[in-house]
Amino acid sequence: MQLNRIINFHKALSDPTRIRILALLAKEPQHGQALAERLGITPSTITHHMARLRDAGLIKTRREKNTIYFSLEEMTLQRDAQATLNFILESVNGLMKTEGEEGMSNSREKERDRVLRNFFTPDGKLKQIPVQCKKRRFVLERMLDGLTVGRKYLENEINEHIKTFHPDYATIRREFIIWGYMYRDNGIYEMNPPELWKRED
Amino acid sequence: MQLNRIINFHKALSDPTRIRILALLAKEPQHGQALAERLGITPSTITHHMARLRDAGLIKTRREKNTIYFSLEEMTLQRDAQATLNFILESVNGLMKTEGEEGMSNSREKERDRVLRNFFTPDGKLKQIPVQCKKRRFVLERMLDGLTVGRKYLENEINEHIKTFHPDYATIRREFIIWGYMYRDNGIYEMNPPELWKRED
DNA sequence: TATCTAATTAGATTATAATCTAATTAGATA
DNA sequence: TATCTAATTAGATTATAATCTAATTAGATA
Numbered sequence: 001m002q003l004n005r006i007i008n009f010h011k012a013l014s015d016p017t018r019i020r021i022l023a024l025l026a027k028e029p030q031h032g033q034a035l036a037e038r039l040g041i042t043p044s045t046i047t048h049h050m051a052r053l054r055d056a057g058l059i060k061t062r063r064e065k066n067t068i069y070f071s072l073e074e075m076t077l078q079r080d081a082q083a084t085l086n087f088i089l090e091s092v093n094g095l096m097k098t099e100g101e102e103g104m105s106n107s108r109e110k111e112r113d114r115v116l117r118n119f120f121t122p123d124g125k126l127k128q129i130p131v132q133c134k135k136r137r138f139v140l141e142r143m144l145d146g147l148t149v150g151r152k153y154l155e156n157e158i159n160e161h162i163k164t165f166h167p168d169y170a171t172i173r174r175e176f177i178i179w180g181y182m183y184r185d186n187g188i189y190e191m192n193p194p195e196l197w198k199r200e201d
Numbered sequence: 202m203q204l205n206r207i208i209n210f211h212k213a214l215s216d217p218t219r220i221r222i223l224a225l226l227a228k229e230p231q232h233g234q235a236l237a238e239r240l241g242i243t244p245s246t247i248t249h250h251m252a253r254l255r256d257a258g259l260i261k262t263r264r265e266k267n268t269i270y271f272s273l274e275e276m277t278l279q280r281d282a283q284a285t286l287n288f289i290l291e292s293v294n295g296l297m298k299t300e301g302e303e304g305m306s307n308s309r310e311k312e313r314d315r316v317l318r319n320f321f322t323p324d325g326k327l328k329q330i331p332v333q334c335k336k337r338r339f340v341l342e343r344m345l346d347g348l349t350v351g352r353k354y355l356e357n358e359i360n361e362h363i364k365t366f367h368p369d370y371a372t373i374r375r376e377f378i379i380w381g382y383m384y385r386d387n388g389i390y391e392m393n394p395p396e397l398w399k400r401e402d
Numbered sequence: 403t404a405t406c407t408a409a410t411t412a413g414a415t416t417a418t419a420a421t422c423t424a425a426t427t428a429g430a431t432a
Numbered sequence: 433t434a435t436c437t438a439a440t441t442a443g444a445t446t447a448t449a450a451t452c453t454a455a456t457t458a459g460a461t462a
Contacts, residue, residue, distance in 0.1 A: 003217065003221075006214070008222065010211045010212075010215035011215040011416080011449095013207070013208070013215075014208055014211040014212040014215040015208070015449085016204065016208055017450080017451080021251070027314070031408080031409095032408070032409060032410095033409085034323075034406095036363050037325050037347075038346050038347060039347050040346075040347030041451075041452090042451075042452060043408075043409065043410085044410070044411080044452070045450070045452075046409090047409065047410055048450070049450085050409095051410095052449090064409050065407090065408090065460060065461095066406085066408045066409080066458085066460060067407085067408060068408075079284070081285050081286040084214070084282050084285070084286075097288040105244060114231065114234040117241040122240065122242050122420090123420090124217050125219050169438090212419095216419090216420080218421095231438095232438080232439095233438070233439060234437095234439085242420095242421075242422090243421075243422060243423080244422070244438075244440085244441085245423080245441080246421055248439065248440055248441085249419090249420070249421075249440095249441090251439095252440095265430095266429075266430060266438090267428085267429060267438045268437085269438075269439070317444085
């Protein structure tokens with residue numbers, strides 16, 4: 001369950017103008033100027049909102065002469081809404097894994113918490129990559145949040161995911177492999193289950 | 202489902218700190234200071250987020266001595282998430298009610314679509330004002346798009362708005378009043394919410 | 403090539419909201 | 433009553449994002 005996906009989805013739906021755009025697109029595809037007139041805002045504002053909606057993957061476009069028609073990306077919309085529902089249902093059932101560490105000793109837990117608090121800003125950005133192995137691994141493990149075991153990822157998807165934490169995706173992606181958090185086959189990345197992670201030594 | 206409920210729900214879920222709070226509360230009820238420590242933010246920031254979550258109806262509280270325990274309001278959470286999913290599914294099925302008309306029959310929706318397609322050009326201009334009451338009202342209601350309930354408008358603003366659809370703003374503005382879509386007080390115009398619109402007869 | 407159209411970008415303004423520190427409040431308890 | 437604790441409020445700072453105007457761009461077409 002990707003925290004970031006959920007947040008982006010909800011950000012996209014948390015503005016009345018965007019909701020109204022989606023509602024209009026639900027009836028039929030529309031081009032920017034039509035949307036602008038309908039909603040009483042300028043075309044450049046439409047462009048702004050469309051960029052947000054596109055970032056969240058909620059719309060697609062089709063060009064026809066000079067006109068670009070926007071329409072709903074129905075699959076993504078439904079998948080994300082369903083994901084939110086599942087997230088909540090899991091929470092309600094107490095199955096939610098907040099930080100993903102299972103069965104970890106208490107003192108180690110505390111150390112982890114301390115390290116994460118030091119290296120991440122409150123809104124979840126990595127301030128810097130720790131040098132010490134142990135700390136570095138705590139930080140790497142935190143950045144696995146949002147990736148799913150058993151799903152295949154393109155290199156670019158991994159990069160984008162890492163960039164939500166820190167711009168140096170190349171280093172971090174390499175570390176993911178080194179420590180056995182992920183493996184790569186033919187450009188396709190997959191997350192390893194915890195029992196395949198390399199042991200500290 | 203009111204537009205505003207949806208937006209408040211998504212606003213509540215569009216901040217990483219609040220999502221993390223909800224995830225922690227999903228495990229077990231927590232008090233403010235515990236949440237603050239866990240997330241590395243100050244208690245006053247927790248208070249701030251709790252107020253947001255309470256506004257959205259997503260949490261409840263229980264006092265025990267000096268300590269206030271927060272927990273999930275599971276019913277609301279699930280209901281709102283489900284409502285969003287329904288909102289989208291309806292959109293996808295073309296049953297979307299754009300402007301808050303609830304319980305409208307499907308055939309009426311279809312008729313409305315047909316009328317609007319006939320009387321408006323693809324880029325949203327009104328070709329002519331329909332003579333039949335029912336059709337005329339469909340068309341008038343469409344031209345309310347872009348106006349906001351609860352905002353005050355000068356007569357000139359209304360005129361300009363109407364002119365984006367059709368040059369005869371005087372007739373159309375008058376019809377807005379007649380049918381209860383708007384009311385005028387002292388030269389100031391305000392849009393009525395749908396429940397104040399005159400019924401067809 | 404010149405011109406038209408729809409869209410986008412750049413840059414500014416403004417509104418909203420996340421966060422903090424310092425002060426205050428509401429209850430509990432000695 | 434005096435004091436302690438957890439929470440809240442007030443007020444400031446800062447970041448984010450919604451919106452606009454003016455300028456620019458990308459394609460289409462004459």
